[in-house]
Structures are given as structure tokens and as C-alpha cells.
């Protein structure tokens with residue numbers, strides 16, 4: 001199969017699957033996807049919990065959201081979405097608060113009713129230490145947005161646990177992902193398009209890759225096959241960029257997660273899908289109760305499946321989940337990027353391949369863009385004959 005391929009894709013996550021789908025359907029290319037794991041879907045993979053029948057996400061909770069109309073309509077070819085709207089909570093010193101930080105959180109935390117203007121004035125006073133200064137790390141950015149007391153309650157401990165890194169050494173961009181609202185709107189994402197895929201995430205990948213020209217090799221590490229693939233065949237590589245170069249420049253910093261699953265004897269353990277734990281002393285960062293992602297489904301009423309999540313730095317054998325992206329990491333990534341630019345016929349993409357904190361819609365959007373580039377450059381004159 002490999003020597004007849006027009007295009008080899010390393011990784012069957014959203015980035016790889018999108019390129020494969022476009023290349024096969026739009027250009028009739030013969031595509032081989034090489035996937036190290038025993039399943040398609042990358043980190044968005046979902047499966048049925050054997051004890052409860054509840055759909056769980058093996059690599060952590062995935063909620064689809066996007067402001068991008070093109071990505072939304074592309075994905076809607078393969079699935080429809082429920083109207084699930086994500087509204088997590090955060091526990092601080094034994095009390096549950098609304099997230100993201102909104103007027104309800106501010107009123108509850110300061111124990112009084114505040115109008116939007118009053119709340120703005122209060123927070124502006126508490127953020128005064130940042131006045132006139134451009135924040136250049138996560139802590140400064142958070143203080144400039146919500147002031148020090150809310151930062152210390154909801155962000156500092158959680159972030160330290162989650163990233164195992166001082167918030168002053170983390171990029172401000174991590175926290176810029178979260179909205180801060182002076183209304184009682186407690187939707188976690190502001191995007192116009194959001195929801196859960198009606199039949200689950202894995203079903204999306206089954207449909208995307210259902211084409212006679214797409215072959216998926218599961219349980220195959222590309223590094224073990226690369227020498228048997230003709231050099232002239234273009235490759236899209238979505239694995240970790242540092243692994244591609246054998247870590248020659250050093251290891252990029254990644255954060256991994258440990259997931260601890262339990263089945264509980266109640267039909268509702270916490271009343272919502274996601275409960276974050278802000279206190280540094282609580283070891284887990286959050287508890288996910290998967291049934292709440294699909295309230296429309298007929299799930300058992302006497303049991304539920306919950307997952308405690310613990311974060312730590314990724315070691316050599318761990319799954320790399322989140323790029324830590326300190327200044328040292330950024331410099332190292334640029335060295336790998338320079339090597340990648342000189343690598344003939346290999347296109348690096350996706351979250352691991354570009355060392356970027358991409359959400360699903362961004363991975364799909366980047367893949368659509370890259371396909372457009374490949375279509376008009378590499379494959380402008382039809383298929384590229386393998387050597």
C-alpha cells in the first residue's frame with residue numbers, strides 16, 4: 001500500500017483526517033494514514049464506557065466550539081451537533097462558583113450584588129497594580145483582567161497544578177483563551193457555533209475516512225516504516241516535531257494528564273459536566289462527569305462515570321498533551337522549525353507538529369488551509385508519481 005500512495009499522513013487526528021478527506025475526495029489521491037495508536041481520532045477519540053454505556057473521551061473532555069463558519073460547515077458534512085453549551089464551575093475553599101469569571105462569580109466571591117458598572121470599577125481598582133504596563137506573562141495578564149484577589153482564588157493554584165510551572169513563566173496567551181464577563185452569561189465559550197457531535201467524536205472520523213482511496217494503518221509507528229516509504233511521496237507529519245528530529249536539539253516541554261476513572265452509584269454525581277478545583281492543595285485539577293455532555297441521551301439513572309484529572313510534566317514515555325511554551329521552549333521550537341523548513345517533501349502540521357495549543361476547530365482550519373496550499377503546489381498537476 002505504502003509504495004502506491006500519493007500522500008502519506010502520520011497521525012489520524014483532526015489535522016491528518018481533514019487532509020486525508022480533502023485529498024481523497026477533492027483530488028482522488030491515494031492516501032495512507034499511519035497511526036501509532038489502535039484507533040483513529042487522535043486525542044478527540046471517544047468510546048462507550050463498558051460499565052455505564054456513557055460516551056467517554058479517552059484523552060480528556062472535548063467540547064467543540066468555533067467562530068469559523070467554514071470549519072463549522074465543513075464538519076457538519078460529517079456530523080450534526082447537539083445544542084450542548086459548556087458551563088463549568090470551580091470549587092474554591094469548599095464553595096462552588098460559576099465559571100468563566102462572570103458577574104455571578106464576582107458577586108458571589110465578594111458577597112454582594114453588584115451592577116456591571118460597579119463590578120467593573122471594583123475589578124479595575126484590584127487590577128491597578130498593572131495600570132499602564134503591558135502584561136507579559138500569564139500572572140500579569142490575569143491580574144490585568146480580573147485583579148489580584150480573583151486571580152489568587154481561581155487562577156493561580158489551578159494554573160500551578162495544571163502546568164507545574166510558575167504562572168510568571170507561562171505565556172499570557174494561555175489565559176487570553178478565557179472570557180471575563182460583566183454579565184450573568186456563564187457560557188464558557190463565546191463562539192457562535194458550539195455543541196457536541198450527535199453520535200460522538202469517533203463517528204466523525206469514521207465518516208471522514210470512509211473512502212476507497214484512504215487506507216489507515218493502525219498500531220503502526222511511522223518511525224518504524226519510514227525507510228520503506230519512497231522518498232518522493234509527500235508526507236504530512238502530525239506527531240511531535242522534536243520526536244521527528246530524534247530530539248537532536250533537546251526536548252520541548254509538554255504537559256501530560258493522568259485520568260482516573262470511577263463508576264459511582266448515583267445517576268448524577270455533580271450536576272454538571274465539569275467541576276474545576278482551584279485550590280492548590282487538592283491534587284486533581286478537575287472532575288468530569290461525562291453523562292452531562294449528552295443530556296438528550298437515555299443513560300442509566302442509577303450510575304454514572306466520572307474521571308478525576310491530574311496534570312504533570314510529560315516524561316519521555318508520556319503522551320504529550322499541551323505545549324508548555326516557556327521562552328526556552330519557544331527558542332527551541334524555532335530551531336526545530338528551521339530544520340523542518342529544510343526537510344524535503346515533509347509538511348509539519350497539527351498540535352504536536354507545530355507545537356501549538358490548537359483547539360479542534362483550529363486544527364481543522366489549519367489543515368484546510370494547508371490542503372489548499374498542497375493542492376495548488378505539490379499536486380497542482382495532478383498526482384505526484386511515487387518514485
Ligand code: FAD
Pocket residue numbers: 010011012013014015016034035036037041042043044059060061062063064065220221222223238239240257321322349350351352358359360361363
Ligand atoms: P492529535 O489529535 O494529537 O493527533 C495526532 C495523532 O498522531 C495521534 O493520534 C498520535 O497517536 C499520532 N502520532 C504521533 N506520532 C506518531 C507516529 N510516530 N506514528 C504514527 N502516528 C503518530 N480542543 C477543543 O476544541 N475543545 C476541547 O474541549 C478540547 N479539550 C482538550 C482536552 C485535552 C485533555 C486535550 C489533550 C486536548 C483538548 N483539545 C480540545 C485539543 C484537541 O485534542 C486538539 O485540537 C486536536 O486533537 C488536534 O488534532 P491533531 O490532529 O493536531 O492532533
Ligand code: UDP
Pocket residue numbers: 090099154155156158159162174175177178276278322
Ligand atoms: N484556568 C484557571 N482556572 C480555571 C480554568 C482555567 O486558572 O478554573 C487557566 C489555566 O491556566 C488554563 C487556562 O486558564 O490552562 C485555559 O483554560 P482552558 O479551560 O481553556 O484550559 P484547557 O483545559 O483547555 O487547557
